[in-house]
Amino acid sequence: MAYPHSSSLGARLLGVAASLAFALVAGAGAHAADEEDIWPALQKDLFAERSVVEDPSAVVLEAPYRAEDAALVPLTIRIPSTASAKKLFLVIDKNPAPLVADFTFGPAAGAGERVLETRVRVDMYSNIRAIIETGDGRLLMATKFVKAAGGCSAPALKDTDAALAEAGKMQIKHLAATGDGQREGQIKIRHPQYSGLQLNQATGYYIPAKFLRVIDVARDGERVFRMEGGISLSENPNIRFTYAAGGEDMLEVTAEDTDGKIFKGQAGPKGS
Amino acid sequence: MPLRRDLATDRRSLLRTAGAFAALASAFPATARKAMAEAADASSPFVAEIAPGVYTHKGQIAEYAPGNEGDIANAGFIVGRDAVAVVDTGGSMRVGARLRAAIRSVTPLPIRYVINTHMHPDHVFGNAAFEPDQPAFVGHHKLARGLSARAERYIAINKEALGEEAFAGTKIVLPTLAISEATTLDLGGRTIALEPQKTAHTDNDLVIRDVESGTLFLGDLVFAEHCPTLDGSILGWQAVLDHLTQTAAPRAVPGHGPASMAWPDAARPLQHYLKVVTDEIRVLIKDNRTLSDATATVGLSERNAWQLFQEYHARNVSAAFAELEWE
Numbered sequence: 001m002a003y004p005h006s007s008s009l010g011a012r013l014l015g016v017a018a019s020l021a022f023a024l025v026a027g028a029g030a031h032a033a034d035e036e037d038i039w040p041a042l043q044k045d046l047f048a049e050r051s052v053v054e055d056p057s058a059v060v061l062e063a064p065y066r067a068e069d070a071a072l073v074p075l076t077i078r079i080p081s082t083a084s085a086k087k088l089f090l091v092i093d094k095n096p097a098p099l100v101a102d103f104t105f106g107p108a109a110g111a112g113e114r115v116l117e118t119r120v121r122v123d124m125y126s127n128i129r130a131i132i133e134t135g136d137g138r139l140l141m142a143t144k145f146v147k148a149a150g151g152c153s154a155p156a157l158k159d160t161d162a163a164l165a166e167a168g169k170m171q172i173k174h175l176a177a178t179g180d181g182q183r184e185g186q187i188k189i190r191h192p193q194y195s196g197l198q199l200n201q202a203t204g205y206y207i208p209a210k211f212l213r214v215i216d217v218a219r220d221g222e223r224v225f226r227m228e229g230g231i232s233l234s235e236n237p238n239i240r241f242t243y244a245a246g247g248e249d250m251l252e253v254t255a256e257d258t259d260g261k262i263f264k265g266q267a268g269p270k271g272s
Numbered sequence: 273m274p275l276r277r278d279l280a281t282d283r284r285s286l287l288r289t290a291g292a293f294a295a296l297a298s299a300f301p302a303t304a305r306k307a308m309a310e311a312a313d314a315s316s317p318f319v320a321e322i323a324p325g326v327y328t329h330k331g332q333i334a335e336y337a338p339g340n341e342g343d344i345a346n347a348g349f350i351v352g353r354d355a356v357a358v359v360d361t362g363g364s365m366r367v368g369a370r371l372r373a374a375i376r377s378v379t380p381l382p383i384r385y386v387i388n389t390h391m392h393p394d395h396v397f398g399n400a401a402f403e404p405d406q407p408a409f410v411g412h413h414k415l416a417r418g419l420s421a422r423a424e425r426y427i428a429i430n431k432e433a434l435g436e437e438a439f440a441g442t443k444i445v446l447p448t449l450a451i452s453e454a455t456t457l458d459l460g461g462r463t464i465a466l467e468p469q470k471t472a473h474t475d476n477d478l479v480i481r482d483v484e485s486g487t488l489f490l491g492d493l494v495f496a497e498h499c500p501t502l503d504g505s506i507l508g509w510q511a512v513l514d515h516l517t518q519t520a521a522p523r524a525v526p527g528h529g530p531a532s533m534a535w536p537d538a539a540r541p542l543q544h545y546l547k548v549v550t551d552e553i554r555v556l557i558k559d560n561r562t563l564s565d566a567t568a569t570v571g572l573s574e575r576n577a578w579q580l581f582q583e584y585h586a587r588n589v590s591a592a593f594a595e596l597e598w599e
């Protein structure tokens with residue numbers, strides 16, 4: 001990985017930071033530690049001494065100010081064609097696992113405007129950040145404050161039985177072209193995304209974390225992006241993304257969860 | 273781990289408070305208790321008799337707030353020859369205690385069953401008030417699982433919304449009798465029919481029918497006045513309503529709204545709401561529009577049909593979209 005002290009740090013930030021996580025759940029009301037700015041410490045954990053600069057010309061983050069459902073908060077990230085991003089980090093400051101995901105773009109991400117949309121869990125009122133790493137190693141950021149609470153500990157799945165029965169099911173869709181020679185696709189993967197903060201209904205113990213660790217997306221064999229994610233990505237992960245038009249426009253998706261289960265799918269524009 | 277300790281303390285203190293309250297209640301002389309029930313009656317009767325031996329209480333159309341003490345859902349009871357069955361218990365220990373006092377102002381018969389229509393706090397948080405009666409607590413076989421998973425969060429949120437005082441004594445009391453198939457209960461010459469439903473408003477909705485009067489207690493399978501809330505499956509809910517509305521009944525008690533309504537007419541506005549939301553979301557999904565598009569635009573024609581629309585509607589759309597995009 002490109003950023004310093006990567007793997008153990010990544011695991012810690014993506015996974016469940018034990019006692020901190022529990023403390024945050026305890027403050028299930030949205031207010032605990034509201035005023036505290038934890039970003040400086042978080043920035044240091046993520047990027048060491050590198051500076052991170054707010055730059056609306058390099059990355060735009062759209063998020064609802066007040067989320068309807070804290071377990072399903074839609075985020076849209078727009079990266080103008082001029083930004084030459086090679087990575088994208090999504091961070092929710094006050095989540096038990098603040099690093100939602102990092103995306104590493106491949107050649108098939110294309111040179112035009114990149115738009116990426118997904119859904120996250122928000123555990124308490126928090127700043128949400130989209131940070132890109134440019135080709136020349138700068139870290140540029142967009143920040144949005146979102147009012148939502150309880151998304152990480154919200155019980156999995158409104159219909160527990162139905163959803164578990166379908167885990168691993170994948171849908172890949174081609175959407176309309178977005179201009180700039182870019183096209184748009186969407187992937188949906190059924191997965192409970194257990195956060196480790198949800199109680200097992202029968203036993204009273206916490207359900208162990210189990211979530212999609214990696215989602216790798218390629219177009220005609222060339223990488224669009226590789227996402228390494230954690231527990232803050234909503235259940236049934238859903239990602240809309242732009243990619244550069246290719247010959248066949250065959251989209252191939254490989255996902256792996258923390259149990260090592262691999263899920264694969266592919267689809268051409270006609271849904272082959 | 274601070275949380276575990278905090279919650280343990282919390283639970284212990286709740287237990288202590290509930291215990292103290294129960295002890296206090298049973299220590300009251302009967303005359304004093306009767307006076308309390310009558311005092312409550314004097315201002316405005318807590319329950320109305322909607323059919324012989326069938327009583328219901330209309331909760332306020334509101335969210336949890338200190339001023340309403342969690343009295344925001346309908347509840348009721350049925351009196352047989354030998355015993356009483358309670359259907360839902362209100363949103364706090366206090367509301368449960370008021371319902372219990374109302375029962376005692378009507379009959380001294382033992383309270384044999386406390387039935388919960390589903391897991392939501394405004395319907396089950398008064399259960400603790402009935403523990404001294406040692407009834408069977410009755411619910412859909414998935415209620416215990418659903419409520420346990422949400423217990424900590426429900427307690428934290430609703431305690432904060434009500435305030436310590438109005439919340440005092442409230443705790444989770446899970447079913448002791450789990451209903452997984454059509455079942456009848458006997459109150460002595462009076463049969464109560466229970467029918468667990470597939471996922472609809474929640475994944476643990478139970479339909480309760482007093483066979484003698486034909487009265488249906490539908491819990492939140494039916495909303496009136498109060499904006500519906502979706503915590504199960506929008507398609508499943510419509511299927512359950514399609515089925516239930518095929519058979520007329522003399523009256524039905526919704527989870528929110530009037531204490532008694534005509535059936536199946538009572539379901540029509542809700543069925544319309546669910547259909548509008550489903551139809552509009554399907555169009556958006558077909559056009560490859562997003563979840564954000566949906567919460568901003570879907571179902572707005574229903575805005576004036578429901579109270580608390582702002583509080584609940586967009587969230588329903590969000591949940592329905594996440595369900596329907598997998599069709």
Ligand SMILES: [Zn+2]
Pocket residue numbers: 390392473492527
């Ligand atoms: Zn309900």
